[in-house]
Amino acid sequence: NFMLTQPHSVSESPGKTVTISCTRSSGSIASNYVQWYQQRPGSAPTTVIYEDNQRPSGVPDRFSGSIDSSSNSASLTISGLKTEDEADYYCQSYDSSNPYVFGTGTKVTVL
C-alpha cells in the first residue's frame, strides 16, 4: 500500500501559475497512471487530467499534468489562474491491494 500526499493548501493571485504536488510514499509514481480531479465548493468532482497528462475535452489548456520520477511525484499546474479555479484538487492512482488511492487533497485559493 502507498499514500499520495498533497500540500494542504496553496494560494496565488489571478493570472499567476500554481503547481500542486502529489508525492507517492512507496513504489514508482511512473508505474501507474495518475488522474487529477477538481471539486468546487458544494459541487461534485470533475476530471481535469487523466493518464498523467491528458486533458478531457472541455478542460482548458491552462491545466497540465506531469510526472517527476526524481521526486516520485505527480504535479498539476494551473496557469493564468482564474477565480473559477478556486477549488479542492485531488490526485488519484492505482495500487494492487487498495486499488484506487486518492491523494490527501489541496485547497487552491485565488487571492
Add this chain to the structure above:
Amino acid sequence: QVQLVESGGGVVQPGRSLRLSCAASGFTFSSYGMHWVRQAPGKGLEWVAVISYDGSNKYYADSVKGRFTISRDNSKNTLYLQMNSLRAEDTAVYYCAKGGAGIAVYFGRYYYGMDVWGQGTTVTVSS
C-alpha cells in the same frame, strides 16, 4: 450528454441497510466499469467499490468489504450499492462515477479512472 444521477440516500440508524442507485444516460453503460466514491463531511474523497462493465469483477475498499455490495443492471442502465450493517463512519456523500479515463491493465486486471461523476446522494447514519 453523459449523465449520472444518484438516489436512495437518507437518514438510517446504525446497523440498518440502505440501497443506493445511479441512473446512467448518454453513453453505452454496458461498456464501462463503474465506481462508488464517498466523501465524509469536511473530508477528502474515499474510493468505495468498482464493478467491471459486465459485472463479473468487483472490488471493495477494506473499510466496506463484507458489508457493501456493488452491482449493476445493464438492461436498466443502473448501478447499485447495497449497504448493510451501516456505521456512523459511513456517513458521507456517495458519488457514482464512470470509469472511462486512465484505463490500464495492472497486476493482471483492468483499472479505470473516473471521468464523469454524478452529483451525489447523502447518507447519514445516526440513531
